[in-house]
Amino acid sequence: MAGKPDFTEQEWEQLRKGATGAGLLVAVSDRGFFDTFKEASSLAKHLAGARDDASQLVRDLASERPGGFGLTDSPPEVEAETVAALGAAVETLRSKAPDELDAYRVFVLQLAEAVGKAAGGGDQPEAGAIAKIKAALD
Template sequence: MTELTAEEKSTLKTAAFGAVFLVSDADPGFFTMLKESFAASDALAGATGLVREVLTGGPLPKLPRGSTAEVEAVVLPALERSVAILREKAPSEVDNYRAAVVAAAEQAASAAHGVDAREADALAKVKSAVGVVSDPTPTGE
């Protein structure tokens, strides 16, 4: 396994937190976002190995600002790049990263009022970006 650079670690972390932000942003409201953020942080902290080290260490990432489309334009390619980085440098961590990101996004989506259509759409985009096939049936409706 090759060591990740600071830039690569930042990409992985920004992508993971950005995925949670995309899902959380789909269900607006301060208290809703707070609830979803706490739920997601548990999933990210539950990762193991290198993924846990990257996601829980260092400063919080700077997430993109703007419209949903502008945030997606940064986060979704970062998720794809994160999987590519891990495939190249730490192949045994790819599934761990995917699982942590998807679990965090799913927990954020279901933390308040179940999963609505906008959250399900955001989840599907996150899953697609990390290479996880999406279940077409929304949960929690």
């Protein structure tokens, strides 16, 4: 099992940014003021719940504060940076911890889907964002 100590600082940031970005990408895909609070709460709850995951990698990721993005990042920036981070994370896991790749994929997808459902979602923009996340994780 791999955890945070097994990765460089840059690799860890890509893993973290990919996960956080997946939730944020879904949230910004269909913006609504009150929806944002529900989605942020859902992201936090999902991370808290993942602290007991079987995967050490997922536990380590869930134990950190979400990050990698600023308040001024535009939706296109969030999308581009998330897709790039997820691609880099997948490559890192393939080379350094292939046994953790599936756990990472499941964690990221469940996080994105939880955020999408938080505000009664499931509409086209959110489904499109989740499709982009799935493609980046392949």
